[in-house]
Amino acid sequence: MEFRALVLESRRRLDLAAGPGSTYGGDMKAVDSQIRPDLIDTMMDLYCDWRTECKAVQAAWEWASGAAPCDRTAAFAAYTAALDREESACHAYAEHILRITSHRGVDSAMPARRREGRCP
DSSP: OOHHHHHHHHHHHHTOSOOHHHHHTOOHHHHHTTSOHHHHHHHHHHHHHHHHHHHHHHHHHHHHHTOOGGGHHHHHHHHHHHHHHHHHHHHHHHHHHHHHHTTGGGSTTSOOOOOSSOOO
């Protein structure tokens, strides 16, 4: 499946507003032909991880903002933990993009991170 089609498919499944190309303002078609497929797979995995954590932050906030007074401390702790996970996933995705775009990630030294399936 073409990279752009994978992005659109994951957007539909996760109900996301934007794909990786719009996140960085770039043209992902140009990226397709210049990067090893395993690096694109890793990029998609990291993107899906990040967007999944974004959804978890949203869910945690909805729970925290409507929590009963006796549950607010736990709800806020869950929300801040979700924020930390989202930030970590965001950094991992951004670092991978930077490695790819700086051409340091084009060599075989970058580990492949392949998983079965795509975004949940």
